[in-house]
Amino acid sequence: MGIKNRLKIMSFLQYFIWGSWLVTLGSYMINTLGFTGIEVGMVYSTKGIAAVIMPSLIGIVADKWIPANRLYIILHLICAGALYYAASVSDPTIMFWVLLVNAMAFMPTIALSNTISYTCLEKNNFDTVTSFPPIRVFGTIGFILAMWAISLFRFELSNMQLYIAAGASLVLALYSLTMPLVPTAKKKKNQNWVSMLGLDAFVLFKKPQMALFFVFAMLLGAVLQITNTFGNPFLHDFASNPAYTDSFVVKYPSILLSVSQIAEVAFILAIPFFLKKFGIKKVMLISMLAWTLRFGLFAFGDPSPFGFVLLMLSMIVYGCAFDFFNISGSIYIEKEVSSDIRASAQGLFMTMVNGVGAYVGSIASGKVVDYFTVDGMKDWQTIWLLFAAYAMLLGILFFFTFRYKHEPEKLANVGVKH
Template sequence: MGIKNRLKIMSFLQYFIWGSWLITLGSYMINTLGFTGAEVGIVYSTKGIAAVIMPSLVGIIADKWIRANRLYTICHFICAGALFYAASVNNPTIMFWVMLINAMAYMPTLALSNTISYYCLEKNKMDTVTSFPPIRVFGTVGFILAMWTISLLQFELSSMQLYIAAGVSLVLGIYSLTMPSIPTSNKKQKQNWVSMLGLDAFVLFKKPQMALFFMFAMLLGAVLQITNTFGNPFLHDFGAIPEYTDSLVVKYPSILLSVSQMAEVIFILAIPFFLKKFGIKKVMLMSMFAWTLRFGLFAFGDPSPLGFVLLMLSMLVYGCAFDFFNISGSIYIEKEVSSDIRASAQGLYMTMVNGVGAYVGSIISGKVVDYFTVDGVKDWQTIWLIFAAYPLVLGIIFFFTFKYKHKPEKMVDLKASH
């Protein structure tokens, strides 16, 4: 089997694991285990905590001491054990600690899988710019297929989703043992602790424009966590309404939510055009408006024919909301930051979005959901309207505070670099 196909399998399994539980675990904890919204938010906050601590630390270990492919194997074996144990847990405190162990092991594998792919492609004299995207797309396919699998097998409210994720983690850990060995660095460079920990990019906070950009990136990172945590429980709750009990939305909510990931593929392809035409400020504003639409459409959507159209529109605008903020932000940094701290800046961006932002979003969104829950019944319309108002207000503040003059010539080679 060619190296590209082997990497595609790795990418597929990597994201199949995440898709098996990330969107549906909240429904399982609320509907089956009886956790509160705040408790669910705390469990989901483990992703944010791990994203702050682990990627840089594991990156240093992979660079200096343990080969990246072996470290990748170890991480997935830990994930397999943690997820297997989590399937038997019914206490929110224990669930937090077990899922924290899982997150600490899983989050670094996202970067390690990229490292392995880049090394293998370069070793085989393949252009990473053109060869890697088709490989990474299989990760999105894996995520979507996992959501469909869990939904069609009726495991959304079952611990089986965690057993499946554990099994695939074990398979990927074993499979990764067959991947080419990646050497550690033999260079003994004198570096201070700031450089070793990848914190060089914090100098960017001295520039008001970049400081604002990172701050808004963190605040938008909180929005993403809201939809991951409570999108599925929201759709499941329509099952309490007799006329909707047998609707496809209630039976297969993950399949409906997977349309969001499908929309991502379309909007990824549109990013080069929009960034070149409008610049990062307008593209970020489009993202914030799309997040408002995402939640606003949730507020008025339901399984009825008209309501289903609104839900479907919410899934489609997610592609714009996520990609125009997450991927465009990464490209903006690539173009604006000095090459000597570019890697650190990208790491800082991901820490702000998937670390600090995700943690804050998990905790606060859980408290909001509990506040508008009376006798176990959630006022989803009010909850979603509050969530919709947040990116709208954020967008207004961003419009007036983020000063940026678009220079199309800086984006001329964007399509090639992307």
């Protein structure tokens, strides 16, 4: 089997694991275990806490001491054990700590899977800008199929979703044993203390362009957390209107939300064209415009025929909003940094987006939602319009502050560093 197909299988399993429980675990904890909203929020906060700490540290270990693919195996074995144990937990405090262990192991594997893919493609003389998106799209397919499987087999309110995720983690760990070795960076003579401690990627903050990029990555990570946290509750709240109680939106909100991931497939495949044609600055601006539309369409969408069209359009633009920021940002990091700090830099990007950004987004958006909640009723239109204004403001600031000269020839071969 060719290396591209092997990487596609790895990507599929990587995100199948996440899709098995990420969207539906909250419903299981509330409806089956009787957790409160605050307790569910604390359990979900483990992702942000872990992403602040672990991806950069694990990236350093992968660059300096343990080959990335071997570390990847160890982490997924830990995930398998944690998820298996979580399926038997009914106490919110224990669930928090068990899923924190899982998050500490899982969050770094996202950046490591990128590093493994880039290294294998480069070693086999493939253009990473063109070759990586079709590989990463299989991760999105895995996430979608996991969501649909859990829903169609009626495991949304069952601990079976955790058993399935644990099984998939074990399968991925075993499968990764067959992947090519990803060597650590060669030790250099006369290293300074920064290099010896493996903190090279943090030196990127000395470059104004890279520092700005990471700041905006964090701010966009907050946007992503907003939609992940409140998209499903927003759709469920339409049940309070008797005219919408039996609507598709209220009955199958997770399936409707999965259209967002389906849209990702098309936009991932479009990334190489847009990056080579327009460069990272314009691609990121398109992402920020898409986030603005995502929230603006939510503000006016509902289960009525016309409102449903607006909700569907919101799901479709999500694919652009997410991919043009997340996947393109990963490729941009790969293009700009030296290969000996590749894993560290990818880990740092993950930390800013899914760590700091996720934590800031969850705290800030929660306060906004509470502020616009009166007698248990949320003013969703105002909430979404405020979030849309935030995304638009980010786009304006990014346009005027981020200096980037697009050089298409540099994207012709990402493996060549300048």
